[in-house]
Amino acid sequence: MAPTRTIKNKHAGSKTGGAGGGKKPSSDGISKTKSRSGAKANLPAKQVKGRPNLPGLDKSKKKKKPIYTDKELGIPELNMVTPVGVTKPRGKKKGKVFVDDKESMTTILALVQAEKEGQIESKLMRARQMEEIREARRIEAEKKEAERKAKLEDTKESLRRKRKRNKDGSTGKGQHEEESIAEVAATGTKAAKAKKKRVSFAPE
Amino acid sequence: MRPLTDQEMKTVLDKLANYVSDLKSLIAPLEDGDRYVFRLNHSRVYYVKLSIANLATSISRDALLSLGTCLGKMTKTGKFRLHITALPIIAPGARHKIWVKDNGAQPFLYGSNGGYLWIEVVKAHVGRWSEDCPEHSGCVVYSMADIPLGFGVTARSTTEARRLDPTGIVCFRQADCGEYLRDEDTLFAG
Numbered sequence: 001m002a003p004t005r006t007i008k009n010k011h012a013g014s015k016t017g018g019a020g021g022g023k024k025p026s027s028d029g030i031s032k033t034k035s036r037s038g039a040k041a042n043l044p045a046k047q048v049k050g051r052p053n054l055p056g057l058d059k060s061k062k063k064k065k066p067i068y069t070d071k072e073l074g075i076p077e078l079n080m081v082t083p084v085g086v087t088k089p090r091g092k093k094k095g096k097v098f099v100d101d102k103e104s105m106t107t108i109l110a111l112v113q114a115e116k117e118g119q120i121e122s123k124l125m126r127a128r129q130m131e132e133i134r135e136a137r138r139i140e141a142e143k144k145e146a147e148r149k150a151k152l153e154d155t156k157e158s159l160r161r162k163r164k165r166n167k168d169g170s171t172g173k174g175q176h177e178e179e180s181i182a183e184v185a186a187t188g189t190k191a192a193k194a195k196k197k198r199v200s201f202a203p204e
Numbered sequence: 205m206r207p208l209t210d211q212e213m214k215t216v217l218d219k220l221a222n223y224v225s226d227l228k229s230l231i232a233p234l235e236d237g238d239r240y241v242f243r244l245n246h247s248r249v250y251y252v253k254l255s256i257a258n259l260a261t262s263i264s265r266d267a268l269l270s271l272g273t274c275l276g277k278m279t280k281t282g283k284f285r286l287h288i289t290a291l292p293i294i295a296p297g298a299r300h301k302i303w304v305k306d307n308g309a310q311p312f313l314y315g316s317n318g319g320y321l322w323i324e325v326v327k328a329h330v331g332r333w334s335e336d337c338p339e340h341s342g343c344v345v346y347s348m349a350d351i352p353l354g355f356g357v358t359a360r361s362t363t364e365a366r367r368l369d370p371t372g373i374v375c376f377r378q379a380d381c382g383e384y385l386r387d388e389d390t391l392f393a394g
Contacts, residue, residue, distance in 0.1 A: 098207040100241065102231070108213050116221040118275050120299075123338040127361045 205245040205260060205268055215284045216242060216249055216275065222342035223286075223355055225299040242275075246393075249275045249284070251293060270392055288354065288379040288392065291344075295352035300345035302358075302375055303331040309347050312354065313382040324377060325356065328370035337362045342373060354380030 088094075099105055208216065221227055229272040230251075233239045243250045243257050245268055252260075252272025253259075260271045273293060276286040286294075304312055308329020331348050339361045345354045365374050383391060 096206075096209045099206040099210050099213045102233075102239065105213065105231055106228075107374070108210070109217055109231065112214060112217040112221055113227050120338065120341065122334060123341070127338050127363070131363055191255075 205243050205257070205271075205348075207266060208244055208249065211282070212244065212249075212278065212284075213242065215282065218347075219276070219284045219286055220290075220294070223294045223299060223344060224297045227295050229297060230293070243271070244278065247278045247280075250280060251275050253291075270332065274392065278330075283295060286355070286379065288383045289391065291352055291355065291379070291381070294355060295344050295346075300337040300341060300343035300353075300358065301334045301346055302343050302356075303333065303346045303348055303350075304329050304353065305321060305331045305348060311351060312345060312377065314379055322334050324359065324373040325375040327368045327372045327374050330365075330374055333362060333365070333374070335362055339364065342378075345375065345377075345380070352383075354378070 099108065214303055217227060220230070224230070231240055234253075238253050240251055241254050241257055243252055243260075245265060248270075250270070251273045251274075256272060260268060274288055274289045275293065276284055304325060304326060308325065311329070312325060325345065334343075337343065337358055339358050341358055342356060343356060343358050344352055345356060346352055353359050354377065356377045356379075358375050359373045360368060365372070368374070
């Protein structure tokens with residue numbers, strides 16, 4: 001009974017079945033225990049044979065590549081917040097290096113002085129160039145202004161000449177014009193102001 | 205108290221070079237064989253004789269309030285701020301100078317312009333100035349009697365300043381002698 005139940009594998013079944021079948025008739029009571037012990041003894045064999053994937057699993061374990069850490073490979077650490085003060089340069093002596101001897105002080109001083117002189121010199125050069133440009137612009141503007149004035153003077157002169165010609169052509173009209181000019185000169189521009197409308201309140 | 209590091213020394217000298225034309229005279233050996241050195245204590249930089257600095261090592265850092273001449277303060281970002289106390293060192297070898305008239309000396313020293321403390325020197329107050337002075341360069345402000353009053357940064361070059369109107373700003377104030385009274389509490393400590 002027991003051997004038939006447990007044995008599912010064809011090969012195992014045929015083997016055990018054959019053996020069991022042969023033994024059954026010989027001993028009934030004791031055979032049970034025997035058969036049980038036999039079944040137990042067969043279990044590991046069944047497990048090994050009944051699992052076809054087991055050998056495959058063992059192979060994958062063997063193939064697994066070794067895992068290296070970043071430090072072993074020497075890859076620089078990325079995306080890490082490492083403040084400047086925290087990172088310590090390798091192979092450098094710990095602590096500050098003071099400048100107290102005269103030689104090193106003079107060296108630094110000379111370097112700083114040269115750098116500053118250069119900066120100031122370039123600043124001055126730039127300022128001078130800008131000044132030159134400004135001066136040139138100013139001269140150009142003055143020239144343009146003088147030209148404009150000259151043109152205005154010319155037109156004025158031409159107008160005066162025209163007036164003179166008219167004066168020579170008709171003396172009567174010219175005399176009248178002269179009189180009007182004299183009148184304006186005497187009264188000034190106040191004459192025009194006299195015509196200005198005024199508002200006054202009527203007495204009650 | 206400790207000497208300055210390489211970087212600190214560069215920063216300090218760079219700032220001083222804005223105002224002083226000849227830096228070498230600052231560390232030149234003295235007649236008695238002594239020389240001046242820079243020392244740092246509580247983020248303040250002192251300009252002191254080496255012999256005095258050596259004597260000061262016998263005083264603990266906390267107990268040491270001041271020694272020599274305080275030049276200024278190292279900020280936490282590594283910059284250096286010159287204090288008015290550095291004026292006696294800057295003034296003798298000033299690179300650029302501005303002389304302020306008497307009417308301008310008082311507003312400059314009082315630092316009060318209707319409650320506005322950072323007053324500038326306006327053109328109307330300037331008696332004379334050194335030639336060939338570019339803009340944004342350090343200058344020492346003197347009274348007409350050649351007494352140094354403070355220092356600042358030029359707002360315009362000399363040529364540009366000539367064309368300015370009287371209310372135009374010529375110099376931005378950095379420090380003035382009035383600070384000895386105004387910032388009495390914080391000037392030497394804290």
